[in-house]
Amino acid sequence: MRNSIQTVGIIGSGPAGATLASLLMMKGVDVTLFDDGRRPDLIVGESLIPAIVPVLRKLGVEERAAAVCQHKPGVSFTFSPDEQVDFTFQSLAGSSMPTYAYNAPRPAFDRLLDERADELGVKRVRARAKVERKDGGRLQLVEETLAQAPWLHGRQPDLLVDSTGRNRLFARTLEIPADVGPRKDVAYFAHYEGFTGESPRGQVIIGRLANGWCWRIPLRDRLSVGVVMNKDDAVQFGASPEERLEGVIDHDPILAAAGRNRRRLTEVVTYTNYQLVSRRGHGPGWVMSGDALGFVDPMLSPGMWLALRSAELLAERLDDLPAYAREMRKLIKAWMGFIEYFYDGRIFAMYKTGMFVEQKFPGKIAAAMHDFFNRKIACMAAGATTTSRFGHGMLQIMSRPAAWKTDPAMLAIR
Ligand SMILES: Cc1cc2nc3c(=O)[nH]c(=O)nc-3n(C[C@H](O)[C@H](O)[C@H](O)COP(=O)(O)OP(=O)(O)OC[C@H]3O[C@@H](n4cnc5c(N)ncnc54)[C@H](O)[C@@H]3O)c2cc1C
Structure with a gap:
């Protein structure tokens, strides 16, 4: 079936915008990508999670990424001077998810996403794009910005995508409020x-x-x-x-x-x-992706994957924006809930109590429980099962007995 959307204007060529441009070009959509070139040399977003690897493969850039990135086998948490928990993505063996991720030097990583979009024929405007508000919650490119893409012949794209990251161009223009998390x-x-x-x-x-x-x-x-x-x-x-x-x-x-x-x-x-999610992620002829839609706290590094995943989902659901926005909200909410366990100390309390039990009652059952718990947490942190009800349920159930032995508040992150 052919999309009713034939022309898309994406504003912002960060990871979300460049990935979306490539995926839409692969589907035969005509894409114009606006970017202001204001990306600094040093950018956060260097630690990636395994779930990003399948998207890199879909784009056909994993080899190029591997050439500039550092292979990442897992992540460790030090929660006191002599207490550390190690997670290895080897725990994902046997699942459909890769058993590794990458640490990315952002400028080089962003460049390869840009180059891929260029290879696929995206049309670029190297300028800061401006949009204006129209009646009925609509948006359009201002005349000056539209004129910078002469191949559009003065016609507005069928869909405008906000991939401007924390600039949140559409939310600011339309004065869309956001739900903001507690941390500042x-x-x-x-x-x-x-x-x-x-x-x-x-x-x-x-x-x-x-x-x-x-x-x-x-x-x-x-x-x-x-x-x-x-x-x-x-x-x-x-x-x-x-x-x-x-x-x-x-x-x-x-x-x-x-x-x-x-x-x-x-x-x-x-x-x-800070943590922030736009109350509305789409409207007539426009939609938000990546950080422009919402950003989750960086402690577990979901930002880059959410940016690429939002591009992937949007490319799949171009004709069903409400379904896209629902799915993204579910993902963001699941990550925020998961991260809370690290901030309020419950996850570390579970580990401390687990270590105590293992020392007190050494044996196969305690070791198997430890292994099971580690695997489940690693899968959630890898992006494989972050939305899993089982995972969240397990955390909720396990955190109660853990709190009996170790007070989570003592291990909370201020
Ligand atoms: C402290 C901190 C640490 C982080 N660490 C990690 C981490 O380790 N791992 C991780 O995965 N994530 C991390 N993140 C999150 C991650 O950096 C972002 O989620 C990611 O960069 C989002 O990509 P994006 O494409 O949505 O936006 P961006 O990368 O911000 O790209 C937006 C692009 O739009 C352009 N632009 C903006 N306005 C306009 C305009 N009007 N016209 C044209 N172009 C425009 C910009 O120049 C830029 O190129 C961290 C975030 C913070 C705050």
Whole structure:
């Protein structure tokens, strides 16, 4: 069946926009992609999850991605100076999901998505696009932007897609409110060399800090280090982003030990971190994808996958935007619920209690339970079963007895 939508204008050529452009071109849709070229050299979104690999394969770019990215075998969480939980994506063996992911240097990764769209013949406008509000909740490109795509002959595309990331162009233009999560954090990050502690190679480490959390994401030739904390807490570490990032590293026993011989290779970049989902994701002739629709907290790194998955779903549901928006909302909600277990300490309490039980009653049953739990969490964190009712139900049930032995509040992330 042929889509009723023949021409699509995508605004923003980040991961969501470029992926959507490629997938639509593959389906024979005529795509015009607008991008303002304002992407900085250092961008967050470096830790990917296994669920992204099938999308890279669909695009035909996995080999190119593997050539620039660091292979990522899993992720570890340090929740106190001497307590760490390790997840390996090998737990996914036997499922349809790959047993690895990648850590991506964003500019190179974004470039290969862009190049793929270009190879498939997408038409590009290298300029900042503007839209205007019309009656009945409609949107259209302003005359000046439309004129920058002369091949459209002055006709508005059948569908406009907002892939402008946190710019949220359509939501701002249409004054669409958003549901905002409770956290109001700031993140500082930079690339380093000379850190120790990464094992096995490529393993991402998420650490609980006295006032927030941190990431260590190994790239091929460097380590991305970021800290995320409440804005008011950040101030005590100094006035500049550099002082704050370096101060937090020096202050945390694990980071300080691993980074004793560190050398910073880049400037320190600041991001605000919050959780936000647009109340409406589509309307007559327009739809949102990627961060423009909603972004989930980065602790478990779902952002890049959600951006690519939103492109994949939208390409499949071009003629059924409500179904697309419903599916995306379900995904975002499931991720937000899952991440909450890490912030409020329940997941770490479960592990601590599990370790206690294993030590007290060593044997096959305790080991099998530990293995089962690890596999389920790894599958959810990989994006394979994040929406699974069973997974969420299991977490809910297991967190109650865990709280009896270990108070989750003691392990919560501020
Ligand atoms: C602190 C932090 C850490 C994160 N870490 C991770 C992580 O480790 N892993 C992960 O998966 N995700 C992570 N994320 C999330 C991830 O960065 C985003 O989800 C991802 O970049 C979203 O991609 P996107 O294509 O929707 O938007 P973007 O990457 O923001 O792309 C938007 C594009 O639109 C362009 N644009 C904007 N306005 C216009 C306009 N009017 N006209 C033309 N072009 C325009 C921009 O220049 C840009 O090229 C993190 C986020 C934060 C805040």
